[in-house]
Amino acid sequence: MTAMRVGDGTWSILRVACAGVGINATGAQLLRVTGEIDYRLPDGVIARIGAPGQQGVAKRAVDIARWLASAGIPVAQAVSDMPRPVVVDGRAVTFWQELPRHRAGTPAEVAAALTRLHGLAPPTDMEVGQVAPFVGLDERIDAAHTMTPDDRSWMRRHLSELRGRWAALPTGRPWCVIHGAAWSGNVVVTEDDNVVLLDTGLLSVGPPEWDLVHAAIECASFGWITDAQYAEYCRAYGSDVMRWGGFYLLRDIREFRMATMAAQAAAANPAYQQQADLRLACVRGDIGPRVWDGWTALS
Incomplete structure (x- = not known):
């Protein structure tokens, strides 16, 4: 199984999740295939697909990021109008703002x-x-x-x-x-x-x-x-x-x-x-x- 085939196994989850929140998944780029699976979407959005049955972990990640920001700690943030995970086939999908250029x-x-x-x-x-x-x-x-x-x-x-x-x-x-x-x-x-x-x-x-x-x-x-x-x-x-x-x-x-x-x-x-x-x-x-x-x- 190649890395791309690992990603392809989550493509249908990504497509359904994106459709549910009104995001176009066309042209999504696979970024990470170990642990959580990340895709880069158009318009500066990163979609993150969690492991099966980890909906609570995904929600917690969003809440933690918001708390850190409120405490003055710069941190990657979920897209503001999509604060809750979208669950597809038992896997939570969260949407994050892509960072500007960085090192x-x-x-x-x-x-x-x-x-x-x-x-x-x-x-x-x-x-x-x-x-x-x-x-x-x-x-x-x-x-x-x-x-x-x-x-x-x-x-x-x-x-x-x-x-x-x-x-x-x-x-x-x-x-x-x-x-x-x-x-x-x-x-x-x-x-x-x-x-x-x-x-x-x-x-x-x-x-x-x-x-x-x-x-x-x-x-x-x-x-x-x-x-x-x-x-x-x-x-x-x-x-x-x-x-x-x-x-x-x-x-x-x-x-x-x-x-x-x-x-x-x-x-x-x-x-x-x-x-x-x-x-x-x-x-x-x-x-x-x-x-x-x-x-x-x-x-």
Whole structure:
């Protein structure tokens, strides 16, 4: 199955959803086929198709974005006259305003954006919930049918081990509002220097280190940013998560989440199989010490 065929499986959902809100889906461009599926529509609209049965998650993403904007945090927003998901065949479709031209934030800009976010008080008119570090991982492993039975058995055992370690998470900075997916690509800067948060649907209350660990592993695990850039990140935020006793646990959970995401993606598209095999070999200890070469973002 090619990436385009994965997208074609949602084309009928997109067409029905667009017709329901009076948007022309002709010429829609497939942007993302892993996780949520994104299409670019005419007139500056992005249609996002969620996983089956995740209507509540889609609605929550819209509500979170509105709350952040009301708190003065620039964030991608749903189209104003389409605030509720359109449900087609059990899948929620939301419509978002396409951002103007932008670039990925620098590590220092990401850290500054997180500093501001972490300083927010949780909303009083909606429940954001606590961080759920293992959400969806059992389902990802079950869906990873291109991996061998031994591989999937190892993943289940490793997941159980990580859950046990999480129960003994060391005390760190006070829990606060966190982004939940604070990769560098999820903080962008527009041409007028507006720093904008993307993919805020995983926002919750949790340890700020859950956000900070992203940059640490981008540097120390994958080599995506340099030591100098990571030092700028730490200076901008005011601390280095790698000096905290719980860093290795959060690092291991994040890397495992990334490995299971690739394994699930490979089940839908063989183009991701090499990446899935590499990631699993790394987290299982078959490759050698970090920095690991070859980890690439899934599109």
